[in-house]
Amino acid sequence: MFPTPIEKKSAATQTLYKIALPIALIVWLLPLIAVAMTSVRSAGDITAGNYWGWPTSFNLLENYTAIFKQTPIGQYILNSFKVTIPTVIGAVAISCMTGFALAVYKFKGNLLIFFMFIAGNFVPFQILMVPVRDLTLDLGMYNTWYGLALFHIAFQAGFCTLFMRNFIKALPFELIEASRVEGVSEIRIFWFVVLPLMKPALAALSVLIFTFIWNDYFWATVLTQGADNQPITAGLYSLNGQWVAAWHLVSAGSIVAALPPVLMFFLMQRHFIAGLTLGAVK
Amino acid sequence: MTAPIVPDTHPPTASRGWWKENQQRLAPWLFLAPGIFMFLVYVIIPIFQSINISFYDWDGLGEKTWVGAGNYVELMDDEAFYTSLKNNVIWLVLYMLAIPMGLTVALFLNQTVRGIRIYKSLFFFPFVISQVVVGLVFAWFYDPNFGLLNIALGWFGIEPIAVLANEDYVTYGIIAAGLWPQTAYCMILYLTGLNAVDPEQIEAARLDNAKGFRMLWYVILPQLRPATFIAIVVTVIGALRSFDLISIMTDGGPWGSSRVLAFYMYEQAFSEYGFRMGYGAAIAVVLFLIMMVYITGFLWKMYRDEKGR
Numbered sequence: 001m002f003p004t005p006i007e008k009k010s011a012a013t014q015t016l017y018k019i020a021l022p023i024a025l026i027v028w029l030l031p032l033i034a035v036a037m038t039s040v041r042s043a044g045d046i047t048a049g050n051y052w053g054w055p056t057s058f059n060l061l062e063n064y065t066a067i068f069k070q071t072p073i074g075q076y077i078l079n080s081f082k083v084t085i086p087t088v089i090g091a092v093a094i095s096c097m098t099g100f101a102l103a104v105y106k107f108k109g110n111l112l113i114f115f116m117f118i119a120g121n122f123v124p125f126q127i128l129m130v131p132v133r134d135l136t137l138d139l140g141m142y143n144t145w146y147g148l149a150l151f152h153i154a155f156q157a158g159f160c161t162l163f164m165r166n167f168i169k170a171l172p173f174e175l176i177e178a179s180r181v182e183g184v185s186e187i188r189i190f191w192f193v194v195l196p197l198m199k200p201a202l203a204a205l206s207v208l209i210f211t212f213i214w215n216d217y218f219w220a221t222v223l224t225q226g227a228d229n230q231p232i233t234a235g236l237y238s239l240n241g242q243w244v245a246a247w248h249l250v251s252a253g254s255i256v257a258a259l260p261p262v263l264m265f266f267l268m269q270r271h272f273i274a275g276l277t278l279g280a281v282k
Numbered sequence: 283m284t285a286p287i288v289p290d291t292h293p294p295t296a297s298r299g300w301w302k303e304n305q306q307r308l309a310p311w312l313f314l315a316p317g318i319f320m321f322l323v324y325v326i327i328p329i330f331q332s333i334n335i336s337f338y339d340w341d342g343l344g345e346k347t348w349v350g351a352g353n354y355v356e357l358m359d360d361e362a363f364y365t366s367l368k369n370n371v372i373w374l375v376l377y378m379l380a381i382p383m384g385l386t387v388a389l390f391l392n393q394t395v396r397g398i399r400i401y402k403s404l405f406f407f408p409f410v411i412s413q414v415v416v417g418l419v420f421a422w423f424y425d426p427n428f429g430l431l432n433i434a435l436g437w438f439g440i441e442p443i444a445v446l447a448n449e450d451y452v453t454y455g456i457i458a459a460g461l462w463p464q465t466a467y468c469m470i471l472y473l474t475g476l477n478a479v480d481p482e483q484i485e486a487a488r489l490d491n492a493k494g495f496r497m498l499w500y501v502i503l504p505q506l507r508p509a510t511f512i513a514i515v516v517t518v519i520g521a522l523r524s525f526d527l528i529s530i531m532t533d534g535g536p537w538g539s540s541r542v543l544a545f546y547m548y549e550q551a552f553s554e555y556g557f558r559m560g561y562g563a564a565i566a567v568v569l570f571l572i573m574m575v576y577i578t579g580f581l582w583k584m585y586r587d588e589k590g591r
Contacts, residue, residue, distance in 0.1 A: 276470060
């Protein structure tokens with residue numbers, strides 16, 4: 001069932017394949033296309049039940065300005081950025097160091113610490129929920145962007161360490177040994193020898209973490225409340241409660257919420273996929 | 283090297299010598315310190331705190347009362363707990379469909395025609411967007427009055443089904459929504475895996491007249507084993523983490539029939555049903571133990587790989 005390269009098939013099959021591709025794509029993305037279509041409809045269309053017919057008018061600008069004017073969606077988006085960007089920087093910085101330490105040095109407990117990071121990265125969120133919420137309250141960081149970001153940094157350190165460690169492990173070790181012979185200090189080896197080689201890993205990890213954190217909903221509801229500090233995922237949930245039957249606005253809001261990670265994905269596609277598929281090929 | 287601006291008060295030779303001798307031993311711990319500290323505080327210690335809380339009756343504010351295994355005994359008789367557990371099993375089993383589905387899509391897209399890269403990334407789209415958005419999109423897709431699903435069913439003369447308001451269908455409806463991004467994820471794993479398939483082996487197999495399903499099973503799949511492994515890991519984790527979609531699409535309803543352990547725990551600990559932190563923690567511990575089976579398996583495989591290196 002491994003597909004023969006299509007060039008070797010008959011012309012008819014080739015044409016068939018080229019027709020099948022866009023059809024399959026439209027079916028696959030149908031729910032999303034429907035949302036995009038609805039987000040430009042007028043309120044009249046929605047009340048009249050005209051969800052799938054041709055829109056009576058195109059209200060692209062009206063609907064999208066409406067959600068920004070009538071709701072705090074701008075604030076929600078800003079909050080999302082305030083949580084996501086520091087998390088990306090923090091988690092990547094920390095895991096560069098842990099990954100380096102675990103990949104380069106042989107010491108007692110190395111594998112144990114590595115496994116601690118991996119295991120922690122897989123635990124269900126619920127087992128952390130009550131203590132982390134209490135800790136955040138005790139630190140006076142409940143309902144702040146940095147309270148949420150600090151937790152995310154710590155939790156993502158697990159996945160990021162796994163990623164970085166495996167990446168550095170695959171680098172040529174001779175480089176490090178040669179520098180040591182030259183008498184270069186360990187810290188300078190990290191900074192001047194290894195870090196420059198890690199650029200692809202840094203890019204891949206940054207886009208991945210950006211998407212993960214942007215799309216986080218659970219911790220947003222556990223550690224924040226109210227429009228002042230909640231990120232867009234939690235915000236969209238509460239807006240959905242307010243906009244009963246205003247589906248054109250819900251759709252527009254959904255599109256806006258989905259846009260930053262989608263843009264990130266398209267701009268950094270190669271890195272994104274390289275990051276996600278780490279380990280899928282030996 | 284430039285001279286230090288601040289005069290070095292330590293005897294230069296002794297301190298430098300000591301650091302030089304020991305830096306290879308100390309450096310890893312310096313590099314690890316911030317990461318280990320954060321991870322202990324926010325992840326490892328809370329696990330044990332949760333286990334501890336599960337032995338108490340606690341509303342989150344007042345005094346904790348020791349109840350021993352009381353919370354677990356109560357779980358044994360809690361019908362909602364069994365509903366959640368059953369739904370978790372359904373999630374786990376059906377979520378696995380994402381793997382063959384992802385493989386199918388990957389095989390379909392594994393061609394070189396014009397614009398195929400764009401197709402691949404558009405197929406991957408559902409994974410990039412938030413589960414909150416996926417949940418809203420599907421809630422709407424299932425709507426009994428105007429949802430696309432019921433319009434399509436109407437073409438075949440089937441009465442509209444309110445998927446999300448029906449106790450029997452609701453969990454399946456939500457899982458279908460979850461399969462959408464998860465299939466996309468598995469697809470991308472397999473596409474990457476297929477890129478690395480050895481073309482010579484395929485050619486050789488073709489000469490031996492292998493084709494169709496036998497080709498897939500005996501030649502391709504063994505080479506895709508790393509991709510399959512990762513796909514299983516992320517799908518299991520995804521299934522057990524299911525929370526967002528349930529919260530968005532049904533809030534556990536109707537009558538709690540779409541709850542899973544993750545959701546039920548949240549409900550017990552933080553909702554209007556009362557802040558039962560101890561009871562919630564006990565549910566979390568059960569979920570944690572289920573997950574631990576997979577985590578141990580994963581670590582075991584990693585351990586063998588490491589030793590084999």
